[in-house]
């Protein structure tokens with residue numbers, strides 16, 4: 001499963017080609033499955049992460065379809081209707097316990113300006129992969145880090161992730177810079193693993209472990225972000 005528009009790559013490839021095989025929440029061991037019937041609302045300092053909705057299709061199409069955003073990512077759906085289908089697909093995946101997609105909604109906005117996604121790499125979320133993207137007008141504003149803290153607290157505390165992987169094209173300065181800021185550790189290079197824009201790119205594999213996240217957030221006093229349904 002590929003990462004990058006980590007978000008839409010993994011999601012969309014499966015979305016377009018796989019169909020929705022049976023996979024029930026009972027396969028999720030060691031984690032709450034309450035979220036399979038609807039994602040909780042996560043609060044950051046100036047941002048809310050909530051389940052992606054059909055009404056987000058327009059803003060996501062506009063913001064995530066931007067060349068700057070998708071430069072190192074798999075192509076997202078190329079129509080608003082395509083985003084609507086993608087959103088419906090994420091709901092099915094969440095219900096089956098495999099894949100979750102949070103919309104990033106800054107305070108003062110009503111629609112998504114980005115997404116954080118996570119999918120399990122085995123039968124549980126013990127090892128999982130994430131992908132994220134936000135619209136270019138929000139880059140460098142702190143929105144990413146505020147969203148990421150809430151998202152990662154949920155991943156480690158509720159999904160009981162032990163090892164969280166993230167991948168970014170080696171040339172993707174912001175993507176790799178963002179992963180580094182989260183405390184992720186670069187592990188190795190996947191050579192020429194990802195075709196984008198007519199050429200094959202190297203990807204850097206990063207990981208965050210639960211102990212590291214818990215230590216870092218305890219030290220920074222950023223645990224216990226408000227979580228409500």
Ligand SMILES: CC(C)(COP(=O)(O)OP(=O)(O)OC[C@H]1O[C@@H](n2cnc3c(N)ncnc32)[C@H](O)[C@@H]1OP(=O)(O)O)[C@@H](O)C(=O)NCCC(=O)NCCS
Nearest residue numbers: 004006069132133134139140144167168173174175177178
């Ligand atoms: C990845 C993304 C969500 C990060 O959000 P953001 O607001 O740009 O992130 P931030 O500005 O908080 O952090 C990026 C860091 O990378 C650094 N950076 C930017 N360009 C860089 C480069 N060429 N080399 C190294 N670091 C770079 C920035 O300086 C910043 O670090 P700083 O805050 O210490 O200065 C956003 O850039 C995005 O959506 N990109 C397109 C999608 C994508 O690439 N997703 C990741 C794929 S896994």
